Amino acid sequence: MIQINNIVKNFGDVQVLGGLTLEIPKGEITCLLGASGAGKTTLIRIIMGALQPDAGQVTIDGTPMPNLAILNRIGFMPQDDALYNNLTAMENLRFYAGLHHVGKAAFASRAEALLGLVGLENDAKRMVGNFSGGMRKRLSLAVMAIAEPDILLLDEPTVGLDPVLRRSIWDQFHRWRDDGKTLIVSTHVMDEVEFCDRAILLRNGQVNAYDTVENLRRLSPDGHIEQLFFRKEEPK
Numbered sequence: 001m002i003q004i005n006n007i008v009k010n011f012g013d014v015q016v017l018g019g020l021t022l023e024i025p026k027g028e029i030t031c032l033l034g035a036s037g038a039g040k041t042t043l044i045r046i047i048m049g050a051l052q053p054d055a056g057q058v059t060i061d062g063t064p065m066p067n068l069a070i071l072n073r074i075g076f077m078p079q080d081d082a083l084y085n086n087l088t089a090m091e092n093l094r095f096y097a098g099l100h101h102v103g104k105a106a107f108a109s110r111a112e113a114l115l116g117l118v119g120l121e122n123d124a125k126r127m128v129g130n131f132s133g134g135m136r137k138r139l140s141l142a143v144m145a146i147a148e149p150d151i152l153l154l155d156e157p158t159v160g161l162d163p164v165l166r167r168s169i170w171d172q173f174h175r176w177r178d179d180g181k182t183l184i185v186s187t188h189v190m191d192e193v194e195f196c197d198r199a200i201l202l203r204n205g206q207v208n209a210y211d212t213v214e215n216l217r218r219l220s221p222d223g224h225i226e227q228l229f230f231r232k233e234e235p236k
Contacts, residue, residue: 001026002047002151002182007056009042009205016042017053017205024184029177031193031213032186033225034202040186041079043202044153047184048074060151072100075149079156081140085129089120089139092128093146100147107146114142117172119165134160141169152176152183158192170195190226203229 002024009017017039024030032040045051047058049066058065083092090111097107115121118138123131128139141157154173158166173183173195185196193199199216201208209216209228220227 001061002184003059004043004047005057005059007043007046007053007058009039009046009051009053015205017046019056020205020207021056022200022207022210024182025198026182027177027180028197029173029183029185029195031196031199032184032202033188033190033193033199034186035188037204038188038202039205040202041155044076044155044184044186048076048153050076070151073149074151074153075144075147077140077144077152077154077157079159081136083128083136083139083143086127088125088127089115089131089142090124092139093143096143097146102147110146110148111142114145118142118169134162137161138165150181152181154183154185156186156188158187158189193225199225201225201228 004020004022004024007017007020008015020043032043034040042051046053047065049058049071060067060070063070084095087095093111093114094107097111102110112121115124118141120135120138120142123135128136131139137157137160144152144154158169161169173185177183177197185192187193193213196213198210198212200210209219211219213225216225216228217223
């Protein structure tokens with residue numbers, strides 16, 4: 001269970017998150033839905049302990065964040081990649097596997113499968129400096145998963161991907177969910193909420209709605225969840 005308790009975050013005079021309180025259950029895919037600037041990236045970084053809130057606290061399984069033991073269970077995929085241009089795709093995977101103390105046998109079994117998942121199996125020996133933006137994003141997803149974390153924080157993971165690959169990656173998200181992993185996926189693409197179990201609708205650092213996707217559809221006057229962004233009141 002991820003508990004977000006009255007989180008406030010300001011950057012200078014701008015309030016980015018205004019007192020968010022949420023509980024995110026284990027073993028589900030929770031969509032963090034909102035436009036650019038809604039506070040999605042800030043919230044993800046606070047959840048993992050990379051950014052301190054000005055008020056409030058995040059706990060994971062009852063442990064206040066940041067906490068090194070919990071951090072070792074988290075896989076984080078940022079919007080902007082943290083890849084090494086002078087290494088190949090496979091060498092990047094090997095480097096990050098080493099940081100997480102992934103053994104040689106485990107690495108050998110995971111790396112090829114992950115490169116296949118993201119459509120880079122034929123580019124394992126290419127220098128990442130020669131990759132396109134979409135290829136770098138796909139490799140970042142593989143890097144995030146190499147240590148098999150049980151909490152996945154994914155910031156806009158499918159932006160710039162073609163529809164076929166995007167759907168195959170969502171299929172993998174569902175498999176991870178079915179294996180008991182907890183996923184938080186931020187997106188501004190409205191149709192991606194349909195692939196999730198529940199959704200947090202963020203607007204200007206406030207929660208417009210938070211519930212299961214099925215319940216949010218019922219709350220909307222026409223069954224389209226995006227309509228809830230225009231509601232000022234909290235859903236009943």
